[in-house]
Amino acid sequence: MRVAENLNRALHGLLESDPRVHVLGEDIADPYGGAFKITKGLSTRFPDRVLPTPLSEGAIVGAAAGLALGGEAAIAEIMFGDFAALAFDQLVNFAAKSVSMYGRPVPLPMIVRCPMGGRRGYGPTHSQSLQKHFVGVPGLDLYETSPFHDAGALLPDVLARAVPAVLFEDKVLYAQRMFEDGAVDDLFAFDLVGDGPGVARVYVDDPEVFDCVLIAPGGMAERALGAMRRLLLEQEIVCALLVPARLHPFDVEAPLPTLERAGVVCVAEEGTAGGTWGAEVAHRIHERLWAGLRRPVRLIHSADSVVPTAGHLEERVLVQESTIFEAVVEAVRD
């Protein structure tokens, strides 16, 4: 099953099983079914609870929060996650504040879905990875779609926590297949550690034997796996990969047994340099494991640049499989 279909099925399942759930967003209704077709079929089956909206990102997220405040649950789709910037106030100053600023916890089950990332040639305003701008907002949880985490389990779990959440979805990942039953390919296997959606742990033969631990969000997993394959075959460097479903707050406890064995840790993400998610992850790891590390956590991220449209230019800016490969070689051999 492709990731897009997995997400689409999850939304169907949510609307089916939870009568509180509403889905809002631009162009999400059939027959169009959303810019990336993730909402296909929803409006036909659930016309009352699937609300195609005007081009109003702020009000889409605000209305989602209003629904949640009233006791419903809401999934808002931002057509291109870049436009979440227009909903920053509703997310940061309303939704995330409302769960705590009234002196008692206020449940707000809502998820803002943000298709992110480049490699589709959409250019500087439609290709970004804005995760880092939402890191560290009290009362706002950040998730990322991954080929290891079934959205059918993830979405209900996030809504049940009733903390406003942003779900980042890598646009290229949509067309890739989900990994199921613990198998990635001929070389790699995976399991899930930790509570809830948990952290996917990808390994070669033994999850406890490796030279380096790579941490990457779902959208970076494919490139990380490609790099890991080359590292093994060309350099005999064994990597384990951790893919957390929840980016923030980053749960350092769940994969701790793996991290404790790692002398070398690299964090890869598509976001551009400066104030990155990886820097936050590194900090959390340093706090817990500084003494056991051979060197500080190595950050791998895109260049400090806009994301160009032309393919050859975009490739220069964004993290590639080779970027990860080279960084790991350097970190391990250092």
Added chain:
Amino acid sequence: MTADLEPAPTAGAAGADPLPRLGDDDLKLLLTIRHFERKLLDLFGQGALNGTTHTCLGQEYVPVALRTLLEPRDFVFSNHRGHGHYLARYEDPAGLLAEIMGREGAVCRGVGGSQHILRDRYLSTGVQGQSLPVAVGMAIHLRRREPGALACAYIGDGTWGEGAVYEALNMAALWRLPLLVVVEHNGVAQSTPTTAQMAGTIAGRAAAFGVEHHRVGTADVAAIRRELAPRVARVRAGDGPLVAEFATHRVGPHSKGDDTRPPGVIREAEEADWYRRYAAAHPEHHSRWDAVARDLVERVAADVAARPPSDWDAPCA
């Protein structure tokens, strides 16, 4: 949907008409809000309050008039100038003052303060325009689960500069949502006169969305209720949103001690003040309840000030 295209000047509005005798309840509530707000400015002056506050001096009659038109099942969204909105709904000066002073018994444990309050179906936030989209979501919910209930959002004239207002109005009109937008048009936003920050009129903007607009130009509580009752009933019945624009006056400062309006404008607001006009028209009724309200607020203030600080299971740095 009809739209009232009449411009909405503030000057002279709600200031010249005679004020008929009020019911005791309404008068007591109006005066309680007045004395509550004055007390706050007092306490600020003494350095007894932390942060800032925005009083609704001069505008008390707006939520008091709306009180009987709103029902417990309605969800009210308030703003930075919300003490009157809260007191008209709950008559709980102690809880509100405790919130503002950070004392035991605070509605939100002192976390929210003057402009961030949540109680049952009442919520205020301090970011202008932010509540309207949220009210849209709430209106979708209410229409689905409790037909006949409405979402009511108070905003000022200055807030019509925020894009969120238009995103929400558009949605509310498109989807014919039960949304009542109450505009307290006091002619000024912080220090900026409306004439320097609004092109066109609120009526014209509502008309652009096909949203019904009604201008209230009086402080006569009974007359306001008569005018608005059938219009609010139409909102409940599913005819779509209503913008009720009150031409009113801010008698006090924006927050505290920051009134930079020219003396003539301030004088005009003071002359239009319902408090002064009611005292002139009904001196005996006014003074009887004025004493009661003043006394009530004094007692509440003494009680709250003597309480221990509010507690919150806060995460610590």
